[in-house]
Amino acid sequence: MKITSNSPEATGGLAAFLAGKLQPGDVLTLEGDLGAGKTTFTKALGAALGVTKTINSPTFTIIKEYAGDLPFYHMDAYRLEDTEEDLGFEEYFFGSGVTVVEWASYIEDFLPEERLDIRVSFEGEDARSFFFTPRSSHFETICEEITNEYISD
Numbered sequence: 001m002k003i004t005s006n007s008p009e010a011t012g013g014l015a016a017f018l019a020g021k022l023q024p025g026d027v028l029t030l031e032g033d034l035g036a037g038k039t040t041f042t043k044a045l046g047a048a049l050g051v052t053k054t055i056n057s058p059t060f061t062i063i064k065e066y067a068g069d070l071p072f073y074h075m076d077a078y079r080l081e082d083t084e085e086d087l088g089f090e091e092y093f094f095g096s097g098v099t100v101v102e103w104a105s106y107i108e109d110f111l112p113e114e115r116l117d118i119r120v121s122f123e124g125e126d127a128r129s130f131f132f133t134p135r136s137s138h139f140e141t142i143c144e145e146i147t148n149e150y151i152s153d
């Protein structure tokens with residue numbers, strides 16, 4: 001399923017709409033090229049989940065935890081490339097918060113099967129495409145709701 005965004009604000013609105021549908025224990029993976037809009041999307045998602053602190057890229061910390069209406073975990077697996085060491089991922093993935101994982105393919109063996117995969121691609125100066133791949137019935141329902149909200153006809 002593909003949604004087009006024509007501005008950072010539109011990306012924020014899409015992230016906020018998704019945030020409103022999420023439940024404790026939900027895991028999202030987010031991939032896209034440099035400058036595609038992953039951070040823009042994640043900041044808006046976190047804000048909509050009630051996080052008031054500034055959300056920055058967690059590259060040097062692997063995971064950042066934020067308090068919101070429910071816990072929000074922002075993970076960047078870049079420095080874990082093909083690790084076989086379990087750093088306690090389950091506490092996040094099967095916990096009471098929402099987790100966003102960047103560079104998720106690097107920790108593929110530890111990812112929960114039930115998740116929402118999101119890919120952002122650069123289409124032009126302010127244009128971005130968001131591709132959503134739901135990997136559970138819960139996320140299929142959410143994707144249908146996003147489609148109904150964003151795709152008319």
Ligand SMILES: Nc1ncnc2c1ncn2[C@@H]1O[C@H](COP(=O)(O)OP(=O)(O)OP(=O)(O)O)[C@@H](O)[C@H]1O
Pocket residue numbers: 005006007008009010011032033034035036037038039040041057125126127128
């Ligand atoms: N439709 C759009 N959606 C998101 N960002 C957009 C859009 N149009 C323009 N932008 C701009 O593109 C940039 C996206 O940067 P952002 O840091 O979110 O990307 P990123 O994918 O996290 O990159 P990096 O991997 O380098 O951290 C921002 O400067 C943002 O204002």
